[in-house]
Amino acid sequence: MKWLSDRIVQRLREEIDLPDLSATKYRLIQKLDSGGMGAVYLAADGDLGRRVALKVMNAAPSAELAQRMLREARIVARLEHPAIVPIHDVGQLPDGRVFYAMKYVQGRRLDRVVRNKNPLPELLRIFQRVCEAVAFAHAHGVIHRDLKPENIMVGPFGEVLVMDWGIAKVLLEPSKAEPIFQVSTATANTIEQQSLLSSLGERQLDSVAETALGTVMGTPPYMAPEQALGETNELDERTDVYALGAILYFLLCGRPPLETLELTQVGQTFADQTRQALRQAYSKIPRSIEAVCLKAMARDRNHRYVNVDALASDVGRFLDNLPVSAYREGLSERAERWLARNHFLVFLIAAYLLMRIFLLLVSGR
Amino acid sequence: MTDDTSLGGDRDKFPATRLSAIVSTGSHDLKERQRAYESLILAYWKPVYKTVRLKWNKSNEDAKDLTQAFFTRVMEKGFFDRYDPAKARFRTFLRTCLERFVSNEEKAAGRIKRGGDAVTVPLDFEGAEEELKHTEPVAVDAIETYFEAEWVRSLFSLSIASLQAELESNGKVIHFRLFERYALDDSGVSQEINYQELAKEYGLTVSQITNYLALARREFRRIVLEKLHELTATEEEFRREARALLGVDIK
Numbered sequence: 356m357k358w359l360s361d362r363i364v365q366r367l368r369e370e371i372d373l374p375d376l377s378a379t380k381y382r383l384i385q386k387l388d389s390g391g392m393g394a395v396y397l398a399a400d401g402d403l404g405r406r407v408a409l410k411v412m413n414a415a416p417s418a419e420l421a422q423r424m425l426r427e428a429r430i431v432a433r434l435e436h437p438a439i440v441p442i443h444d445v446g447q448l449p450d451g452r453v454f455y456a457m458k459y460v461q462g463r464r465l466d467r468v469v470r471n472k473n474p475l476p477e478l479l480r481i482f483q484r485v486c487e488a489v490a491f492a493h494a495h496g497v498i499h500r501d502l503k504p505e506n507i508m509v510g511p512f513g514e515v516l517v518m519d520w521g522i523a524k525v526l527l528e529p530s531k532a533e534p535i536f537q538v539s540t541a542t543a544n545t546i547e548q549q550s551l552l553s554s555l556g557e558r559q560l561d562s563v564a565e566t567a568l569g570t571v572m573g574t575p576p577y578m579a580p581e582q583a584l585g586e587t588n589e590l591d592e593r594t595d596v597y598a599l600g601a602i603l604y605f606l607l608c609g610r611p612p613l614e615t616l617e618l619t620q621v622g623q624t625f626a627d628q629t630r631q632a633l634r635q636a637y638s639k640i641p642r643s644i645e646a647v648c649l650k651a652m653a654r655d656r657n658h659r660y661v662n663v664d665a666l667a668s669d670v671g672r673f674l675d676n677l678p679v680s681a682y683r684e685g686l687s688e689r690a691e692r693w694l695a696r697n698h699f700l701v702f703l704i705a706a707y708l709l710m711r712i713f714l715l716l717v718s719g720r
Numbered sequence: 721m722t723d724d725t726s727l728g729g730d731r732d733k734f735p736a737t738r739l740s741a742i743v744s745t746g747s748h749d750l751k752e753r754q755r756a757y758e759s760l761i762l763a764y765w766k767p768v769y770k771t772v773r774l775k776w777n778k779s780n781e782d783a784k785d786l787t788q789a790f791f792t793r794v795m796e797k798g799f800f801d802r803y804d805p806a807k808a809r810f811r812t813f814l815r816t817c818l819e820r821f822v823s824n825e826e827k828a829a830g831r832i833k834r835g836g837d838a839v840t841v842p843l844d845f846e847g848a849e850e851e852l853k854h855t856e857p858v859a860v861d862a863i864e865t866y867f868e869a870e871w872v873r874s875l876f877s878l879s880i881a882s883l884q885a886e887l888e889s890n891g892k893v894i895h896f897r898l899f900e901r902y903a904l905d906d907s908g909v910s911q912e913i914n915y916q917e918l919a920k921e922y923g924l925t926v927s928q929i930t931n932y933l934a935l936a937r938r939e940f941r942r943i944v945l946e947k948l949h950e951l952t953a954t955e956e957e958f959r960r961e962a963r964a965l966l967g968v969d970i971k
Contacts, residue, residue, distance in 0.1 A: 357877065357880070357904070358847070358850070358851045358854065358877075359873050359876055359877055359880075359904070359906075360854070360906050361869070362906060363903070363904055363906050364869075364872060364873055364876060366903055366904075367876050367903060367904075367940075368872075368965075368966055370903050370937050370940065370941075371937075371940065371941045371944060371966050372966070373937060375934050375937065375938050376930075376934065377930065377931050377934035377935070377938075382915070382926070382927075382930050383930075401927075449938070
């Protein structure tokens, strides 16, 4: 029997994990990345002759859940926005794993951009663009459910792309959603009746997969408490608001608000701890942006921003040196902000006053 | 592409069909019991032999005797009947048995004897010695990791042998050759090989390469999982091992 080197053993482990695409129109090129919920591969679309990114989920869901995921993904695939990476295709592999074919995007993941210590205003402007994309999806009745820095790409020209809409949830009020696509009443009702399952990180997959609410997907450090608890019916735009708050935390601190993948820990970090962690990480974080982050990450969703627009608006106000709704300033802070906002005017006045004093002194001689 | 699904039945979905060899060691049917021991010995003898060589610093002759005596004793005394999956993984249990066995043998030096339930499994000790030459010295506290790595190596080696036998007996020699060239070539060049180059080398289309490799990969995965299933005592242990060793989630 042939002896296998460590390199070959590792290679074989990877071979075992490779998706079997022989029944699809895709041809595997290479593995790009892997995370808690699945791996992303670069593949070639044999029909259209283009490259795509294939996300293959780790675990094969139950047949019922797989059908729901496929149906929802097909609806989400119709979202068209320059900052949303569209799903081209969804399907199931012979071993039951669900895959999504997405546009292949080249750029840097947001978490890697943050590691390069870009200036805060620049990061916040990226964050605003993320908010715009998410708000667009919300306006069309879709929530992402797995927003995190790893799912955001920043292109070479500063363009921002929100990826991985594979586990997005179609909200249950199609009447309120802007009609970007036609959904038959039957389909909409079916979706409405379904409590599409939320999901968990890989470590909890087994235990929760057998509960009545079914499999849960998402990433615990960025997951809202109601999502971690599997309260499927409670999920709405504010679930994404929480995740955006957690991303904002990441931009401010350089690390996620929760270091563990244990779902039981989600929601156990209270505002004081978060505030303390923010200040320890970066003592110069302005109180107002800290308050924006804390409000977005409130445990009780009723205390969060009502929607992503409100959150983005506060971030915009912070960038413009205007007061934010999440924070009541003291007099000194107001003055400080006014000075920061009008520094050129202050400079001119100071220069004028100095000149007058100088003239007075000269004429007084 | 029609030859793509003719092996392995319903693709590579689990459950596997073979019973757990660990459970079968307690069977009343002698043949079933012998088959079970044979499977376990085939999967574990190399990790056991190498661990004896490295941990207890035994000569190759002593390690051979100890390895053979260990498995003989295991069969005679029905050691594996005492295994409780709730307490530990089978590998950990087997390693603990081995440690006790070697320790007892050292106390009563020279007491090694053979016989009992008589399973004849050819063990290539010379081959194992050759393999040991590739091994860096192992620290005492890293023996467990070493044993685990050797076990995975053994599992893969057995699976490759089965893959080759199955594919060749089904007239799919080219499938195995491609898999061997693509995944098992340790010359350092194979990393550079892509499907286009393979297609050129074997006079096939890229599409054929994709499908042949997909089949070989799928069969390899099925065989590995079947063997793993056979070498674990419970479904729970099987899932855990598949996840830990191979990163594979089993439904």
